[in-house]
Amino acid sequence: MDVKNNPNVKAANFDGQKIIFDKNYPDSTSDEALIRVNLAGICGTDLEIVDGYMKYQGILGHEFVGTVEKSQNPDLIGKRVVGEINVGCGVCDSCLKGMERHCSQRTVLGILKRNGAFAEFLSLPEKNLHVIPDSITDEQAVFVEPLAAAFEIKEQIKMEPQWDVAVVGDGRLAHLILQVIKSSCPNIVCFGRHKSKLESLEKLGIKTKIGIDSLDEQSFDLVVEATGSNSGFVDTMKLVRPRGTVILKSTIASRANLDLTPTVVNEITLIGSRCGLFKPAIDSLATGIITVDDMVDSTFPLEKFHEAVEYAKKPDTLKVFLKP
Amino acid sequence: MDVKNNPNVKAANFDGQKIIFDKNYPDSTSDEALIRVNLAGICGTDLEIVDGYMKYQGILGHEFVGTVEKSQNPDLIGKRVVGEINVGCGVCDSCLKGMERHCSQRTVLGILKRNGAFAEFLSLPEKNLHVIPDSITDEQAVFVEPLAAAFEIKEQIKMEPQWDVAVVGDGRLAHLILQVIKSSCPNIVCFGRHKSKLESLEKLGIKTKIGIDSLDEQSFDLVVEATGSNSGFVDTMKLVRPRGTVILKSTIASRANLDLTPTVVNEITLIGSRCGLFKPAIDSLATGIITVDDMVDSTFPLEKFHEAVEYAKKPDTLKVFLKP
Numbered sequence: 001m002d003v004k005n006n007p008n009v010k011a012a013n014f015d016g017q018k019i020i021f022d023k024n025y026p027d028s029t030s031d032e033a034l035i036r037v038n039l040a041g042i043c044g045t046d047l048e049i050v051d052g053y054m055k056y057q058g059i060l061g062h063e064f065v066g067t068v069e070k071s072q073n074p075d076l077i078g079k080r081v082v083g084e085i086n087v088g089c090g091v092c093d094s095c096l097k098g099m100e101r102h103c104s105q106r107t108v109l110g111i112l113k114r115n116g117a118f119a120e121f122l123s124l125p126e127k128n129l130h131v132i133p134d135s136i137t138d139e140q141a142v143f144v145e146p147l148a149a150a151f152e153i154k155e156q157i158k159m160e161p162q163w164d165v166a167v168v169g170d171g172r173l174a175h176l177i178l179q180v181i182k183s184s185c186p187n188i189v190c191f192g193r194h195k196s197k198l199e200s201l202e203k204l205g206i207k208t209k210i211g212i213d214s215l216d217e218q219s220f221d222l223v224v225e226a227t228g229s230n231s232g233f234v235d236t237m238k239l240v241r242p243r244g245t246v247i248l249k250s251t252i253a254s255r256a257n258l259d260l261t262p263t264v265v266n267e268i269t270l271i272g273s274r275c276g277l278f279k280p281a282i283d284s285l286a287t288g289i290i291t292v293d294d295m296v297d298s299t300f301p302l303e304k305f306h307e308a309v310e311y312a313k314k315p316d317t318l319k320v321f322l323k324p
Numbered sequence: 325m326d327v328k329n330n331p332n333v334k335a336a337n338f339d340g341q342k343i344i345f346d347k348n349y350p351d352s353t354s355d356e357a358l359i360r361v362n363l364a365g366i367c368g369t370d371l372e373i374v375d376g377y378m379k380y381q382g383i384l385g386h387e388f389v390g391t392v393e394k395s396q397n398p399d400l401i402g403k404r405v406v407g408e409i410n411v412g413c414g415v416c417d418s419c420l421k422g423m424e425r426h427c428s429q430r431t432v433l434g435i436l437k438r439n440g441a442f443a444e445f446l447s448l449p450e451k452n453l454h455v456i457p458d459s460i461t462d463e464q465a466v467f468v469e470p471l472a473a474a475f476e477i478k479e480q481i482k483m484e485p486q487w488d489v490a491v492v493g494d495g496r497l498a499h500l501i502l503q504v505i506k507s508s509c510p511n512i513v514c515f516g517r518h519k520s521k522l523e524s525l526e527k528l529g530i531k532t533k534i535g536i537d538s539l540d541e542q543s544f545d546l547v548v549e550a551t552g553s554n555s556g557f558v559d560t561m562k563l564v565r566p567r568g569t570v571i572l573k574s575t576i577a578s579r580a581n582l583d584l585t586p587t588v589v590n591e592i593t594l595i596g597s598r599c600g601l602f603k604p605a606i607d608s609l610a611t612g613i614i615t616v617d618d619m620v621d622s623t624f625p626l627e628k629f630h631e632a633v634e635y636a637k638k639p640d641t642l643k644v645f646l647k648p
Contacts, residue, residue, distance in 0.1 A: 094566065099566070099567065102566035102567060102590065102591070104542065104566075152591075156591070156593075218428065233584075242418060242423070242426035242428075243423065243426060248584060248587055248588050249588070250588065251584075251585045251588045251589065258582045258584060260557075260572060260575075260582060260594075260596070261575045262596075263572055263594065263596035264572050264573070264574065264575045264596035264597065264598055265575065265596070265598060266426065266596065267426070267480070267595070267596045267597055267598055268596050269480075269593060269594070269595045269596075270584075270587065270593070270594040270595075270596075271591070271592075271593045271594075272584070272586075272587035272588035272589070272590065272591045272592050272593075272594075273588065273591055274588055274589060274591055
């Protein structure tokens with residue numbers, strides 16, 4: 001099928017202010033693979049883009065599973081794949097070290113100068129693709145990208161099994177982070193706000209709390225901030241012990257009154273953490289070490305993008321999918 | 325001499341708003357050493373306290389060299405000493421790990437619930453004292469405390485000799501930090517603002533720059549923020565490369581518009597850094613690895629405290645001393 005000449009092929013294209021259901025012309029040049037999107041996931045970053053917090057214009061979406069339709073590698077054609085979302089220049093220091101996600105010239109699927117996955121087709125370089133084993137369903141495969149972001153924490157710090165760990169936030173990303181860290185540090189607590197989400201975490205054997213009491217203060221070796229809110233940052237800094245480590249897993253949209261004084265006085269290490277490598281995420285889903293089925297919420301057809309976004313914004317919603 | 329009954333003994337006592345030249349009654353109980361202060365140094369923290377940024381009330385000053393007049397350890401009497409400024413409870417987890425400077429019940433000389441060194445006498449536990457060898461002058465010995473704070477960076481991270489390092493700031497602490505790091509990482513640059521201070525650094529073989537150009541951006545593996553200003557923090561975040569490390573060496577008094585987004589996107593590690601151990605600082609002065617003589621500025625008698633503070637605030641001033 002020649003995508004460029006099929007006027008019925010659709011995508012959710014953000015013009016900087018609103019979504020246009022535009023024709024879907026993948027960026028595909030002859031050296032990238034063309035992928036038919038089976039299923040895509042809505043992430044917090046997508047909601048931020050739609051709310052105008054970021055400057056991206058183009059087709060949204062970066063969590064997906066799809067089927068390769070065209071590729072220079074014949075072995076890939078027809079295969080079910082997920083794709084790393086950062087595409088580096090391939091020649092700079094970062095790219096040569098395997099850190100294309102820090103290339104200053106990079107494009108990022110659905111986030112930075114590269115059309116994304118809320119579309120019938122997308123394109124990515126072959127080297128970004130990972131074939132998904134049959135044991136992983138489409139819904140599960142969509143979690144590979146955010147799960148890789150959770151595994152990134154393990155790339156950045158060496159966790160000690162006796163550590164007391166807190167995760168601030170009970171959203172989709174927090175849910176994955178809690179499971180990933182729990183495999184290294186069993187003494188982990190989620191500080192959340194939403195009863196239904198905390199109940200679903202309790203079912204996985206994760207201790208949860210609403211609100212910080214005085215015994216919690218300065219008592220955690222590692223605290224992960226996964227709310228993206230100023231109040232989450234304040235809670236995080238309350239929980240971490242002197243000389244402890246904080247992982248900043250979400251960008252903090254508002255910047256009012258962020259106070260770094262406790263960071264200096266208590267000699268805290270703050271580590272920013274973003275995208276990760278896909279392999280450990282795929283392996284952990286294939287072996288069942290990480291469970292995502294209880295996070296599957298609803299699936300909307302792509303044309304119902306607006307309804308899907310409104311639904312995803314509700315506090316008790318878990319993962320929402322779009323089907324092109 | 326019975327200090328308590330000598331009404332002429334004076335100290336610079338801060339009542340929360342102004343300095344009162346009060347009688348000097350050291351906190352000394354029978355289990356602390358009594359030290360006659362030979363010379364004390366004015367530090368940025370003292371200036372912040374006087375400007376009302378902190379909540380301390382009491383005798384100011386934490387950089388000093390003195391002579392032990394009373395002690396339970398007879399070997400100490402008559403010895404010239406400097407003193408670690410944090411006094412922990414001695415029984416908590418932090419204290420038992422040798423990190424009294426992170427004890428939640430600690431007092432801190434001239435900073436937190438403990439009268440300081442801008443006085444004829446002060447008291448500290450014997451375990452906080454370090455005898456100063458004769459090869460170190462009084463002026464040099466006053467630098468032990470801030471120099472220990474510079475050495476703290478080496479306790480916190482493992483530096484690689486091939487790293488490109490930037491220090492933002494050209495003040496007294498920056499001067500010490502630059503020398504300490506240069507011994508591990510020769511590729512070090514000071515980004516400063518004051519021509520005379522930068523000239524004195526150039527004499528020590530340290531490369532200096534005024535202003536950041538595009539080639540400097542995101543090109544340093546390690547950046548130390550030693551200005552305490554918001555603009556210094558902004559410059560620091562411009563200089564550090566993706567996945568690089570930032571040391572926050574000064575508290576940032578104003579908090580307007582601190583943006584942690586680049587920390588997350590570029591996966592920066594921010595490490596707060598405060599007081600350090602005295603031993604490496606004393607050793608480096610004794611062996612001459614660190615030079616502080618070019619930082620010695622003026623000495624004022626304690627009674628001229630106000631003139632000394634005004635002089636210390638001038639941008640080109642280096643270390644100002646008070647002599648009780």
